[in-house]
Every structure is written in structure tokens, then in C-alpha cells.
Amino acid sequence: MGSALEARVRAAFRDRLQLLKIPGKEDDFLPPACHLLAKRRELAEVERALLAKKEEFQMKMEELQERRQELEHKEGQLKEAILKFDKFLKENDAKQKRALRKATEEQQQASQRGAEAERLRPEIARLQRAKEKLQRRLAAHKAFPEYLQKVLEKSEQAQFGEIPELIGRFQTLMSTQASLAQRELVAREAVEEEHARLQQYVEESSNQILQQNNRVAELQSQLDQIRTRVLEGESNWIRIQNTAANKTLELGQIKLAALNLFQMVAKHRTVPADVAPDDTAAQLYVVQQCIVDLTDILADFRKGEPTYLPQPERTSASQLETQPT
Structure with a gap:
């Protein structure tokens, strides 16, 4: 941009100099001061022309800048309009899809409701029959509330104020009875289990006593055998002692005989x-x-x-x- 402006200024300056050029014959007769003044005037005119060109160029640049800003603004508006239109199209498409999906779902739900209604019709008929049956039972049992009311009136010291309290008391007693029956059953099973354990313990104890008796008999037999061997050992010991005594006596007799012989020999x-x-x-x-x-x-x-x-x-x-x- 700066080089183009400089080229244009130079071209305008040359054109201006050509327009202000004095014929050659007159230049030969003018003094140097006149030439200098003429050059200064030309330079001033060139500067004024250059300044005018600069102002013109500045104005054009400002116009171009304003036009550019206007174009950018219009471009932004156009982009925004395009985005809005695109968003509108997308939203419209989404709304259309949602509407179609909703319509399809409603149609499916309607079909399901129809099928559910067809399926529930027998159930409704059955419930209606059950309702009629309960109404008949209610009519048949109508005398029981009257009976319970009379029971309440005749109860001692007005123990129960209303029929639900009486029914609750009855249910409590029934629950207590069931609990006691269950506890009795558990206790009976526990007694039977303990009896079975006792019977098993008695049998095991009897077997152990029998085994101990057999063991005692075996030990008694071994004790008798040991006593027999002890008696035999004592008898053998007594026999050995007797034999030793006899041998000792015999040895003493032999020694005495040898001493007698020695004494007889010693005499001679x-x-x-x-x-x-x-x-x-x-x-x-x-x-x-x-x-x-x-x-x-x-x-x-x-x-x-x-x-x-x-x-x-x-x-x-x-x-x-x-x-x-």
C-alpha cells in the first residue's frame, strides 16, 4: 500500500513539473534568484498537491474502511441470518420428527390400550362376579356384627368399646394360642430329642460298662496268671534256697572232711x-x-x-x- 502511494505521488509530481515548465528561451534570461523562487513555488505547489492527494487518499481509505465495516456487518448479519435459518430448519425438522414420533407412540399406546382393555374385560367380569359374591356373603354375614354388638353390650365393665377392639383381642388370643402350640410342639420335639439322646447315652454307657467288665475280667485273668507265676517263682525260690542250703551244707561237710584229712596227714x-x-x-x-x-x-x-x-x-x-x- 505505501509503495503504490509513493509511486502515485511521484507520478503526480512529475506531471506537475511538466505543466509548470517555462520555455527555454525565457530561462536563459532569468537570474538564479528567480529560478530559486520559481522552484520554491513549484515545490510548494507540489506539496499542496501531495497534501491534497494524501487527504483524498485518506478520505478514500476512510470510505473503504467504512465500506469494509459495513460489508463485515452485513456479512455477520447474513451469517447470523443463515445460522438462524439453519437453526429454524433443524428445529422445524426436529419438531416434525417429534410430532411424528409422538403420533406413532400415541397410536401404539392407543393400540396397547385397546389390547389392554380387551385383555382386562374378562378380569373386570371376574372382579364383578367376585364383588357380587362378596356382597352376597356380606348380606349373609350381616347378623354377625349385630351379634358382636350384643357381646360388647354384655361384656363385663365394658372391657371393649368397639367391635374392632373385640376382633383384635380375638386375633391376639388366636395368635397367642398358635404361638403356645408352636412352643409346645418345639418343647415336645426337644423332649423327644433329649429322650433319644438319653437312650443313646444309656446304650453307649451300657456298652462301655460291658467293655469295662470284659476288660476287668481280662485283667483279673491276667492277675490270676501273674499270681500263679509269682507262686511258682516263690516255690522255685524256696527250692533254690533249699538247694543252696543243701549245697552249702554239703560244701561245709566237704570242707570239714578235707580239714580232717589234712589234720590226719599233718599228724604223720x-x-x-x-x-x-x-x-x-x-x-x-x-x-x-x-x-x-x-x-x-x-x-x-x-x-x-x-x-x-x-x-x-x-x-x-x-x-x-x-x-x-
């Missing part, structure tokens, strides 16, 4: 002095040596050879203990 022979009176083995060894010597002497005597009584060797007590019996 020299025996070791370290033989103890209770050392039966050493005593028997001395007796054995004596018997061996006597046997040898007897053998020599039988051969007719002179015999002499050899002196027994003196042996220590330790040697006698180590020699075999």
Missing part, C-alpha cells in the same frame, strides 16, 4: 605252716601229695625194695594256691 607228716584252716584247696593239695607219696611207697614195697619215707617238699602258700586241685 610235716606240712607247710602257712596253710590256713579255711584254705580247702591247699589242704586238698597236701592230702593229694600225701596220697601220691603213699602210692609210690606202696608200689616200691610191692617190688621188694627197701622203702623209706621221703620228706615232703615244703611249699609256700602261694605255690599251693597256684597248683591245680
Whole structure:
């Protein structure tokens, strides 16, 4: 925009200069001051022309701006009108669809109501018959309210003020009776259950007692067997003690006999002095040596050879203990 304006100003300035150009012959006779004044006048005229062009251009720009704003305003109004028209069309279309849908729904509902009415007609007839039946029963039971009213009048101290109170009391008594009957049934079932449990406990206890009796019998039999074995053991112990006593007596007799033999040998022979009176083995060894010597002497005597009584060797007590019996 600025370059176009500048080009137009330059073109107007050139045109203005061409219009104000003085013939060449006159220019040759004018002084420089005149030329300067002429140039200044031309420059002022050019500036005035430029200013006029600027004002004209400014006015045109303002007109263009106003026209542009007017066009934008009209464009906005047109868009708004288009949007409103589009909205109107959409709303109209939606209303039409809703109207059609509503009409369809109403038609369906009407059909459903008709079908429901057709379906309910037998039910209505049945309810009508039930109503007539109840009315007949009401007429037949009409005497009962009168009877209840008389009962209220004859009740002691006007205990019940109205018939509903009497009926409520009757229903309460019936409910109490049913509750008591239920409790009695529950109690009876509980008693039967406890009786069954008691019977089972008695049977189990009897079985346990029988098992314990059998166990006691087995233990008694084992006790008798143990007592028998104890008696046998005591008898064996007594027999062993008797046998030990006999053996001890026999051993004492043997030791006494060995001591007697040792003493008899000691009377005729020299025996070791370290033989103890209770050392039966050493005593028997001395007796054995004596018997061996006597046997040898007897053998020599039988051969007719002179015999002499050899002196027994003196042996220590330790040697006698180590020699075999």
C-alpha cells in the first residue's frame, strides 16, 4: 500500500513539473534568484498537491474502511441470518420428527390400550362376579356384627368399646394360642430329642460298662496268671534256697572232711605252716601229695625194695594256691 502511494505521488509530481515548465528561451534570461523562487513555488505547489492527494487518499481509505465495516456487518448479519435459518430448519425438522414420533407412540399406546382393555374385560367380569359374591356373603354375614354388638353390650365393665377392639383381642388370643402350640410342639420335639439322646447315652454307657467288665475280667485273668507265676517263682525260690542250703551244707561237710584229712596227714607228716584252716584247696593239695607219696611207697614195697619215707617238699602258700586241685 505505501509503495503504490509513493509511486502515485511521484507520478503526480512529475506531471506537475511538466505543466509548470517555462520555455527555454525565457530561462536563459532569468537570474538564479528567480529560478530559486520559481522552484520554491513549484515545490510548494507540489506539496499542496501531495497534501491534497494524501487527504483524498485518506478520505478514500476512510470510505473503504467504512465500506469494509459495513460489508463485515452485513456479512455477520447474513451469517447470523443463515445460522438462524439453519437453526429454524433443524428445529422445524426436529419438531416434525417429534410430532411424528409422538403420533406413532400415541397410536401404539392407543393400540396397547385397546389390547389392554380387551385383555382386562374378562378380569373386570371376574372382579364383578367376585364383588357380587362378596356382597352376597356380606348380606349373609350381616347378623354377625349385630351379634358382636350384643357381646360388647354384655361384656363385663365394658372391657371393649368397639367391635374392632373385640376382633383384635380375638386375633391376639388366636395368635397367642398358635404361638403356645408352636412352643409346645418345639418343647415336645426337644423332649423327644433329649429322650433319644438319653437312650443313646444309656446304650453307649451300657456298652462301655460291658467293655469295662470284659476288660476287668481280662485283667483279673491276667492277675490270676501273674499270681500263679509269682507262686511258682516263690516255690522255685524256696527250692533254690533249699538247694543252696543243701549245697552249702554239703560244701561245709566237704570242707570239714578235707580239714580232717589234712589234720590226719599233718599228724604223720610235716606240712607247710602257712596253710590256713579255711584254705580247702591247699589242704586238698597236701592230702593229694600225701596220697601220691603213699602210692609210690606202696608200689616200691610191692617190688621188694627197701622203702623209706621221703620228706615232703615244703611249699609256700602261694605255690599251693597256684597248683591245680
